[in-house]
Amino acid sequence: MTSFRAGxxxxxxxxNVGKSTLLNLLxxxxxxxxxxxxxxxxxxxxxxxxxxxxxxxxxxTPGLHRPSxxxxxxxxxxxxxxALRAFQDVDAVLVLAEAPTEPDYKIxxxxxxxxxxxxxxxxxxxxxxxxxxxARRKDLLLPALDAWSRAHAFAALVPISALRGDGVDQxxxxxxxxxxxxxxxxxxxxxxxxxxxxxxxxxxxxxxxILTREEIPYAVxxxxxxxxxxxxxxxxxxxxxxxxxxxxxxLVGERGKMVREIGSRARRExxxxxxxxxHLKLFVRVDEGWSQDARALRDLGYE
Numbered sequence: 001m002t003s004f005r006a007g008x009x010x011x012x013x014x015x016n017v018g019k020s021t022l023l024n025l026l027x028x029x030x031x032x033x034x035x036x037x038x039x040x041x042x043x044x045x046x047x048x049x050x051x052x053x054x055x056x057x058x059x060x061t062p063g064l065h066r067p068s069x070x071x072x073x074x075x076x077x078x079x080x081x082x083a084l085r086a087f088q089d090v091d092a093v094l095v096l097a098e099a100p101t102e103p104d105y106k107i108x109x110x111x112x113x114x115x116x117x118x119x120x121x122x123x124x125x126x127x128x129x130x131x132x133x134x135a136r137r138k139d140l141l142l143p144a145l146d147a148w149s150r151a152h153a154f155a156a157l158v159p160i161s162a163l164r165g166d167g168v169d170q171x172x173x174x175x176x177x178x179x180x181x182x183x184x185x186x187x188x189x190x191x192x193x194x195x196x197x198x199x200x201x202x203x204x205x206x207x208x209x210i211l212t213r214e215e216i217p218y219a220v221x222x223x224x225x226x227x228x229x230x231x232x233x234x235x236x237x238x239x240x241x242x243x244x245x246x247x248x249x250x251l252v253g254e255r256g257k258m259v260r261e262i263g264s265r266a267r268r269e270x271x272x273x274x275x276x277x278x279h280l281k282l283f284v285r286v287d288e289g290w291s292q293d294a295r296a297l298r299d300l301g302y303e
Contacts, residue, residue, distance in 0.1 A: 006055040007091035007179035012083060012117075014110060015039045015063025017096045018130045022162035023047050023060045026172070030273065031192045031199060032060050033206035037217055039063055040209055042075070042302065044082050046193045048186045054176050055184040058094075061086040064114045075218075075291040078302050087121040092178035094171075095125055097148065099132045099159060105144040107151055118152055124178045127154045128171055133161040196274060197227040198301075203269040204238055204282065207262045208251070216250055219243040221290065221300040225283075233277040236270070241287045241300060248284050259284060 011019045015038030024030045027047045033040055045060040062079035087093065095118065097111065107115075118125060127148050129141065145157045156174040160167035186193075201222040209217040219242050226237040240259070242248050252259050263282045271278040290296040 003181040004053055004055075004183065005176060005179035006057070006182050006184045008057040008059060008089070008185070009092045009094050009175055009178070010059045010061060010086035010090045011094045011096060012061055012064055012086060012114060013096035014114065017063065017098055018162040019060050019063075019096055020045075022096065022128070022130070022160075022168075023058055025162055025165060025168060026056075026058060027191060029191065030269075031194065033202045033209075035206060035209035035217075037209050039079065039218065040206070042079055042082070044086055048190050048192065049172075050184075050188055051172070051176060054179055055186065055188075056172070056175060056179065057185055059086050059090065064117065073291045074294050074297055075302065078297055084117055087117055087123065090123060091180055092175065093118060093121060093123050093125040094175060095127045095152075095154075096130050096162075097127065099129045099135045100140045100144045101135055103137075103140060103143075105140065105147055107147050115151055124155050125152065126171065126174050126178070127152075127157045128162075128167075129157065129159045130162050132159045132166060133164050197224050199273060200224055200227065200236055200266075200270045200278075201238060201301075203273070204240065204262065204266040204280075206269070207265045208240065211258065211262055211265070213250060216242070216247055219247050219291065220251070221302075223300060233279060234270075234274055235279045237281045237283070239283045239285050241285055241290060243286070243288055243290055245286055248286050251284050 013019055020032035020034050020041050023032050026049050031047055032045050041062045047058045049056040061083040064083040129144060141159050149157060155178060158167050158171045158174060160171055201224045205222045208220045221241040222238055224238045228235040242251060259282055263280050267278050267280040
């Protein structure tokens with residue numbers, strides 16, 4: 001009789017490498033927000049994928065980077081610490097890196113912190129070389145895979161496209177091999193440990209990232225003030241926190257046009273998640289310097 005396997009795998013990588021896209025694809029539903037901007041993910045997110053004879057528990061993490069210069073803040077430090085903590089108390093690590101688009105591939109220096117953390121963790125690991133759908137020449141993959149195989153003793157290296165699903169079945173099989181034998185860790189019907197209330201706030205923040213100017217998303221946090229489930233719908237009140245009055249003016253927009261669009265798009269996303277109509281009311285509030293204040297971070301849910 002084949003033994004059951006169950007374990008926890010941290011998904012790590014630089015910002016904007018596709019970790020959340022991959023998690024959503026693996027789970028078959030959206031629990032992690034996605035945008036084209038780096039550092040969209042701020043908190044670790046747990047997702048549960050049930051396989052035939054195994055349970056794969058995946059931890060999506062903020063992009064691992066070294067905060068420096070203008071971008072340094074308490075929020076930056078929090079995100080890096082969240083990513084580094086993901087190496088602890090897991091059974092294996094899945095490293096995501098981008099497939100090359102040019103010849104003469106070398107692992108960028110920006111991956112140094114990731115490789116150092118991987119070496120220190122001493123956990124079995126798999127490398128997924130993501131975004132192969134964007135590679136103009138497939139012959140560029142072999143030098144990149146060779147460079148990564150020399151950088152660390154990965155159990156497997158798999159080219160994938162988290163956007164299209166190419167190579168993902170093979171990746172899942174490689175991860176399954178690293179899971180220890182044991183009982184399932186979470187109920188079979190469970191998809192994530194995050195509450196629907198928290199996910200709703202994230203979907204509001206996602207639309208801010210998608211719709212607003214470059215400087216606005218990184219100064220934004222979202223709190224859900226009220227989440228009322230009724231017989232046929234859900235009523236949500238949420239606050240979008242910014243750091244400056246000028247940011248609030250941009251976020252609200254002329255005659256409230258921008259915040260209404262954010263609310264309209266977020267409402268559709270949340271409705272899709274909950275499977276029912278959603279009534280969403282958004283407020284915009286200035287909390288000066290919240291991303292630099294450790295206490296404010298805790299108050300806004302970053303702890």
